[in-house]
Amino acid sequence: MASLAANSVLVSVQNLHKHYGDVAALRGISFDILQGEVFGLLGPNGAGKTTTIEIIEGLRQPDSGSVRVCGLDPAQQSMALKERIGAQLQSTVLPDKMRVDEALHLFASFYKHSASVHLLLQQFGLADKRHTFFENLSGGQKQRLALALALVNDPELVLLDEPTVGLDPQLRREIYSLIEHFRGERRTVLLTTHYIEEAERLCDRVAIMDRGQLVALGTPRELIARSSHGTRLEVHLAKPVGLDRLKRVEGVIDCQETDGAYSLHAQPPAATMAALIRFLQSDDNALLDLHIAQPSLEDVFVEMTGRRMEH
């Protein structure tokens, strides 16, 4: 891996626009990715994440705006750039009768500098599947092979487009471990996802996208701290109570009711809990159950866009 100075900008995206016919896929997005960080593009389907990553990979041309990746222009210096980046597609398809090690050796041979296929097989848990045909691999094994293929040239920048989409929770956790391993290697990673948990767990910084625009950018902690929703109290009560009365409780910013459970956004949480108990005693009601939840990126997304993220 070639080294750049710590915190130097590896990817710079400025005012990117892209249309598909009449549909605006990107409407002026800008962000930088720093050397060594795991950067996430979070957003629902159709937000423009894949278009963005494909422009960075040099597979698509923007209508306007500028992109620099590893100091190169992806549109003009595509071949040089491909030597320095590794990419994993949303779904990787290889010929059915291609063996795992053949695929790795073949793709490694395309690059001037390549990683050890033996080490990649070990690292991605594919050593005992090295002679297996692609058609006989499970979904998780195919995804691990796709990730290994993204690393065959020992890239400076790894681009992962929805790496866990369609995988069950167990396989998803396996992929998370591998991406955390990348972070351990101080490898720069750009990851697109529509899973909140994935972005919160894996990314150093997250850009939240919606309808071709960047609606928020920062570390998950910063974004959550910026949220005005505050801590959420989820309570079950002995008797129903009107939402308008609950909203009048000291510290409650907002509240919703779903199947008899009440979700209260509280600030500050401790004082709000004390006020809530006093309110229930005066109302001859009782608290059956209480959960305290911190605000999430989902809350940030709802706050920014006015709607929930569709999974």
Add this chain to the structure above:
Amino acid sequence: MPTLRIALLTIRLVMRTKLALFFTFIFPLVFLFVYAVLIARGQPDVVAYMFGPVVTLNIMGSSFWGLGRQSVTQREQGSLRRYRLAPIGPGAMLLSNLLANYLLELPTVGLLLFAALVFFHMPMKIGWGTLLVLVTVGTFAFAGFGLTISSVANTMQEAQIYNNLVWFTLLFLSGVTFPLPMLPRWIQRLAMFFPSTYLVSAFQGVMAHADPLRDHAPEMLALVTSGVFGLLFAMKLFRWEKEERISTTAKLWSGVFVLPFLVMGLWMNTRVNPTAMWARSYNVIGQASAPSPSPEAGKANLIEDFDGVQASEELLSRWRVSTDSDVSGHSMAEISLLTPGAEGTRHAMRLQGHLTPGPKNAQGYVSARCEIRVPADSRGLRGFEFEVRGEPRVCQVGLQPPKAAASSIPAISFVPGETWQDVRLPIAWLANPAKNGLADGPWVLEISVTGPPGQFALDLDEIRFY
């Protein structure tokens, strides 16, 4: 080298797929046995004649249904996307497919050749190098077809339609399944526009008559040119993603791919007319299937072998020369005795001179004619034939029946080569001339040479009924 690596892996993938193995190696052998047993009836010379169509069929099949489909399938399945992320371009992908197709073609032709030599004792009249050149040029030309179709087809269904359209046209109208001399004249003219016609006729000329490859240089050039056009088009129109659609304008542009064949077809139709060459190759079937004539029978059917002629002057008692002087031309011709004749005979006749067309004509004209009589018993005869060689100018041979009212027999055109060739003129009436009232009077055999101004020479020998 990415191209070679992808090609070698592609071959390995084919070897792992039973269906692909069957269609690559076994299916062509099935065709060879069908052609050799049912059509050639195991006769070695006819098997040599049929070998070309079998190889052409195989080359066409692997290009249309192998190479052409492969590119579309890779694009539709999405496997090209993975390659797109690597530092390789469309050229490497296309060349690797082309190379894999070629490297698979060679052992297939080797198997066909082995089977033809071992099981049918096919005479091998040419060197391995000549065969390799023919297979290479043919594979390259039809790869151009396959790649062009895969480039312009947006979906597999579309590719199937284009493939079927071209496949069946070439299959039935270019000598691959039915020998062209069997087909009507207008189909023969149409066939001159098809590439498979040239590959088949080159194979047949080379395999059945040991023609030197240079005799088929224009056809080879047209095949190579179209292969280059196809490759360039495929590179220009290459698409990695199935979502990328090709515009109608680009599809129309790809029609330029057929330009070399259009030019070739026009040139062949107007200037060369290879029908005599096809007929010469096709004669192999008739000669092989007919019983060997006895020496007496051969003598009885002989019209002229010039062996009894002592001097050139004697020829003038039987042959008459005419020129284009009646249309203001100044062409000149003379006939002379030539020693030795064709295939070891003593003499042959030479017609030579200079073509000088008149001011209103682009082409000069000379002819030599003589009267002949049909043998008393002409049952079983199908036409007449002669040995010919000379400069590559368009010549015609015709036979005028004794009755002016009778329908004339169509003349055939031919272009002589440097070596002696057999030319045949089939005559349906010959089987029963008495019935047609044609047995008594003399017939007039006329051989003519036409063309632009310049010298010419034409040697004739062994004129006989067959």
